[in-house]
Amino acid sequence: MCSNYEPVTSQDRLLAHFGAKADSDPPQVEAWPLSKAPFIKLAEDGSGNRVCETGQFGLLPRFATELAYGRKTYNARSETVAEKQSFRHAWAAGQRCIVPAERIYEPCHETDPPVRWAIQMPGGAPMGIAGIYRRWKGPNGQELYSFAMLTVNADGHPVMQRFHRKEDEKRMVIILDEKDYADWLSCSVEEAPKYFRRWEGQLDAYAKPLPPRGPKAEKGDLPRAKPATPEGDLFAG
Numbered sequence: 001m002c003s004n005y006e007p008v009t010s011q012d013r014l015l016a017h018f019g020a021k022a023d024s025d026p027p028q029v030e031a032w033p034l035s036k037a038p039f040i041k042l043a044e045d046g047s048g049n050r051v052c053e054t055g056q057f058g059l060l061p062r063f064a065t066e067l068a069y070g071r072k073t074y075n076a077r078s079e080t081v082a083e084k085q086s087f088r089h090a091w092a093a094g095q096r097c098i099v100p101a102e103r104i105y106e107p108c109h110e111t112d113p114p115v116r117w118a119i120q121m122p123g124g125a126p127m128g129i130a131g132i133y134r135r136w137k138g139p140n141g142q143e144l145y146s147f148a149m150l151t152v153n154a155d156g157h158p159v160m161q162r163f164h165r166k167e168d169e170k171r172m173v174i175i176l177d178e179k180d181y182a183d184w185l186s187c188s189v190e191e192a193p194k195y196f197r198r199w200e201g202q203l204d205a206y207a208k209p210l211p212p213r214g215p216k217a218e219k220g221d222l223p224r225a226k227p228a229t230p231e232g233d234l235f236a237g
Contacts, residue, residue, distance in 0.1 A: 001075045001151050001164075001171040004116075006030050007037040008100035008126045014038065017126050017178065018100050020050040030105070033058045033074045034067060039133060039147045040098040042185050050185065053133075055145030060136035061086045067138070076132060076148045078174065078196040087148065090134040094189050098181055099129040099149055104173065105208065106163035118208040119159065121175075128181055130174035130195060150174045152198050159203045175199035 008014055009028045011021040018040045031037040035057045043049045058070020063085075076087045103120035104127075121127050133147040154160035154172035161170045174195060176184055184195055 002104045002106065002129075002149055002173045003074060004030060004032055004105040005099075006102040006105075008102055009038065013126060014040075014052055014100060018050065018052070018098060018128065018181065020052040022052045022054070028102075031057050033071045038100060039131060039145070040100060040128075040181075040185075041095075041133060048186065053145050055133060055147045057148075058146060059087065059090065059132065059134060059148035060144075060146040061089065061134070062136070064136065065139055070146055073148055075151050075171075075173075077171075078150050078152050078193070081132065081150060087132060090132045092189060093134075094192075095133050096185055096192060097131045097133045097147055098176065098184065099131045099147060101127050101129055103127075104129075106160075108163055108207070109165050110162060115207050116210050117163065117205050119203055119205045122202050122204055128176045128178065130176050130184060150196070152196055154198055157198055159205050160198075162205070172198055 006028065008017070009022070009026050011025055015021040020040050022038050026038075029035075036054050037057050038052050039055055040050050040052055043051045056067065056070050058067075058072070058074040059076070060067070060070055060073070064070075073086045076084070081087045081091045102124075103118045105116050105118055107114045108117045130150045131147045132150065133145055135143060136146055137143045151171045151173055154170040157170065157172060160172040164170065174197070176195065180195065184192070
């Protein structure tokens with residue numbers, strides 16, 4: 001699973017590696033659930049062209065009444081994405097996307113306390129993570145895109161088995177081969193599960209602790225958002 005990553009935001013890198021670019025180069029900041037970040041989807045005009053949109057990290061189903069619902073839906077288990085209430089409509093509609101990431105972050109519990117590690121492709125190439133998306137309209141008329149990353153079991157994976165607590169199931173996001181981007185976006189819903197597989201190529205991993213927290217907030221200051229863990233029958237991680 002992944003609740004923290006560094007999006008690809010450079011127009012040049014988005015175009016070179018994903019065939020689409022954003023309208024501008026936003027600041028390259030880390031993304032957490034409820035953050036806004038780019039994702040790649042097919043254009044809605046039927047041309048087959050790719051477009052880069054900005055959406056909330058944390059998918060908002062039709063019945064969600066607030067943005068905070070996305071704290072529970074930033075990852076979707078590939079085994080149950082077609083069944084879970086939060087994800088099944090986006091999946092059935094073929095609303096698949098690619099989430100461009102420079103690197104993802106996971107907690108390594110080989111030390112006490114655990115330390116955040118960065119995982120990335122060799123040579124610093126960006127990774128394209130399989131995702132689903134949908135357009136959401138809130139009770140107040142607000143409209144926006146939202147998306148979730150798809151995950152698979154990672155038990156025994158040489159890199160990803162090192163992360164999260166010993167007693168937890170090991171999960172990892174689905175990293176797509178660049179040659180499969182076009183097919184992932186355009187293939188039928190029935191064909192898409194062929195990409196539900198873990199990445200067996202090389203991954204580089206290294207410790208990259210979170211920066212120290214700032215001074216303790218004064219009364220009335222906004223609290224720092226805490227990463228959320230998806231749970232319950234509606235959600236998946």
